[in-house]
Amino acid sequence: MSERPIDRRRAETRREILAAAWELCHQEGLAGLSLRELARRVGMRAPSLYSYFASKDAIYDAMFAEGQIELGEHMSFLPDDDLTREDFRAGAQAFFEFCTSDPVRYQLLFQRTLPGFEPSPETYALATDRLERLETQLASAGVSHRRHLDLWTAILTGLTSQQISNDPGGDRWARLLDDVVDLFCDHAGVPPTEPSKNPRTTTRSRK
Amino acid sequence: MSERPIDRRRAETRREILAAAWELCHQEGLAGLSLRELARRVGMRAPSLYSYFASKDAIYDAMFAEGQIELGEHMSFLPDDDLTREDFRAGAQAFFEFCTSDPVRYQLLFQRTLPGFEPSPETYALATDRLERLETQLASAGVSHRRHLDLWTAILTGLTSQQISNDPGGDRWARLLDDVVDLFCDHAGVPPTEPSKNPRTTTRSRK
DNA sequence: GTCTATATCCAGATAGAC
């Protein structure tokens, strides 16, 4: 289970390559990733990359996995049980911020735009695990219909993708977030937070 | 103003090339458009395409324009004045169907995923004209805040993109459409349609 | 005017020397 020095070094080089790949994609677009240029940036020739990744798609796959893990960490502040309306608001804000802060990452994780690329089963499992956790969280707030889960994801990705496509760097859709969360919560039956109490320490009326 | 035969022929060949380009993109993905393969499919060699389009991006631009015009036609059944809640429902259904029926076209029109490609000003004007018409239509139903316009587009593109990305060919998000339209209309103050009257022939209570 | 042929450049990927 412990890492040999050779594996540590190898993992470090992989990380270095991935960091350069992200930077390159930020500059040239997700599909603009070129192995020659990527290799140049880490002081290699293109064929040497194949010692670390089996193919260009394997690099995309590792980036996809990295993005999913980052998203999981970014959302990990949310409790698994007894979500309040405040948690919905904070969760929406966090997801929105995560996505809009890196449109290229958003494109890789949530849009299917790279011809021929599909995440590997192991990597895709990261995405489904995350969705299952969300399902659990919503259910803990009494939102247990798949319709409501689907509505929640549609609302969030809708605001997010509009913000990215039509007002990058701005807040035209960001400002709608709180209203939309309230709209959803009213619809899905998540009770309003009592303004006089602290939602994180109050006993909930729901059992 | 009238077309010379030579221009007619040229326009026809352009249309033929565009049709083949759409077919190729449907098969290989939007970014998978190859000029060699495109030329092969219309019985040409690649360089001959340059007699009809100045560049590959010019082909994308023409496809973008074509898509915008198709969308305009697809939505043209909607009146410009006095939209009812029924019109919102029908409009949402029509937009959703238009988008999900051709994910590649949706990607070209609404997502910014082709590195380096931007529609020309003339072509982009088709998109802004369409959005202005939508603005007018919403205003005619008393929905005149930009917040509501933005919410409407976010909701529609959210449901649409989720359907395309996560349940292509299915109806998982399509089934949410009517509920969401009602949610939006309640929020934006579009009055419910009286069930006993025909919304297209009834005198509206709103002036 | 439109075509074929060709030139240049760049892409992902592999073989094999070291």
Place this chain on the structure above:
DNA sequence: GTCTATCTGGATATAGAC
């Protein structure tokens, strides 16, 4: 592990036949 050399093939652009 990293390199050079090379394969296949796409994108752009030009020359010149017809």
